[in-house]
Amino acid sequence: MLPLSQAKTRILIVDDSSFMRMAIRGILSKDPSLEIVGVAADGMEGVEKAIALKPDLVTMDVEMPRLDGISALRQIMAKAPTKVLMVSTLTNEGAKSTFEALDAGAIDYIPKNVTDSAEAQSAFRDELLRKVKDAQKSHLSRSQTVSPASFSTVPRPVAAAPARLTTNFSGKKINYVGIGASTGGPVALQEVLSRIPANFPYGIMVGIHMPKAFTGPYADRLNAKCSLAIREAVDGDVLKPGLALIAPGGMHTTLVRQAGQVIVKVLPVSNYPQYVYIPSVDLMLSSMAEATGGSMLGVILTGMGNDGFKGMQQIKQRGGITIAQDEATSTIYGMPKACVDGGVADEVLALGQIGFEISKFMG
Numbered sequence: 001m002l003p004l005s006q007a008k009t010r011i012l013i014v015d016d017s018s019f020m021r022m023a024i025r026g027i028l029s030k031d032p033s034l035e036i037v038g039v040a041a042d043g044m045e046g047v048e049k050a051i052a053l054k055p056d057l058v059t060m061d062v063e064m065p066r067l068d069g070i071s072a073l074r075q076i077m078a079k080a081p082t083k084v085l086m087v088s089t090l091t092n093e094g095a096k097s098t099f100e101a102l103d104a105g106a107i108d109y110i111p112k113n114v115t116d117s118a119e120a121q122s123a124f125r126d127e128l129l130r131k132v133k134d135a136q137k138s139h140l141s142r143s144q145t146v147s148p149a150s151f152s153t154v155p156r157p158v159a160a161a162p163a164r165l166t167t168n169f170s171g172k173k174i175n176y177v178g179i180g181a182s183t184g185g186p187v188a189l190q191e192v193l194s195r196i197p198a199n200f201p202y203g204i205m206v207g208i209h210m211p212k213a214f215t216g217p218y219a220d221r222l223n224a225k226c227s228l229a230i231r232e233a234v235d236g237d238v239l240k241p242g243l244a245l246i247a248p249g250g251m252h253t254t255l256v257r258q259a260g261q262v263i264v265k266v267l268p269v270s271n272y273p274q275y276v277y278i279p280s281v282d283l284m285l286s287s288m289a290e291a292t293g294g295s296m297l298g299v300i301l302t303g304m305g306n307d308g309f310k311g312m313q314q315i316k317q318r319g320g321i322t323i324a325q326d327e328a329t330s331t332i333y334g335m336p337k338a339c340v341d342g343g344v345a346d347e348v349l350a351l352g353q354i355g356f357e358i359s360k361f362m363g
Helices: 018-029 043-053 069-079 092-103 118-137 185-193 212-225 281-292 309-317 335-341 351-362
Strands: 009-014 034-040 057-061 083-089 108-112 176-181 203-208 229-232 243-246 252-258 261-267 296-300 321-325 347-349
Touching (some): 009 018, 009 118, 018 034, 018 118, 034 043, 043 069, 057 118, 069 083, 069 092, 092 212, 176 185, 176 309, 185 203, 185 212, 185 351, 203 252, 252 281, 261 281, 296 335, 296 351, 347 351
Parallel strands (some): 057 083, 083 108, 176 296, 203 243, 229 243
């Protein structure tokens, strides 16, 4: 028997496409730390096998006969809670379904983009392996094992935990807020923004790792569920009070000061090859710190890796204020941990506290 640290991650593949089942199996089987314990051709079979096989992770297609992926996900979370990675189409409808799945407890998603193109196949392989590795390190929180209502009109209460650090911000002023997130971020960000009132007097810029086809529908969904006005940013946008802009996927977003205003600049990925994550939270926050002269609050939510650390460092160096999500409420405590360990987090707060803390800056 392998030691626990060396135990393989047991995976169930659920997809109605035999091609996708073979493709996913072929990619994951090559990794010695992963074991395919079963495959299913529809949601109903997927639920049955999830209960019987008790896998560590399920890859779940969204659109399937007999029982669709979201319905299957809900049944799995109710009967045999486990980590579920959704496989979604790169379409507007695929994006909407993905957010419903995340709301129902999926840990993450991967865009289905397998074509005859060798480049597309390579990108899908790399992304699938990365997402599975991320899922291995993620936490299946209690909120994911029930039917959460985090995207409902009335925000789902999140148990508050004491802040790890307590900083007196009285007397410190901000004019803008920058927020970064990745894995677990779609649900976490909605929780934060839903706590901020419509008359919030400062502009908000958000960077979250998402593909191009997803950020627009995600912003629309948030706008329908939060008091704040929320939309996808476009080049030339001005950060304004009561407005939260979502950095568009598939490109990088920077902020610049022009004529006394902070302006959004959307730039191609090729301009910044040094940044692995797209959109880059580091690039967004660093440029925002410069454009605002440090008169801002930086927030880092759940996510893998350390994107955002350098941006938060820039905010601190310019006299700004910083908040990181705590480990207990993070799906993956990577991005916030980098900020905490690096000494650039003024406060470490539970997810349910962050929106309220931001609102306190209204004065």
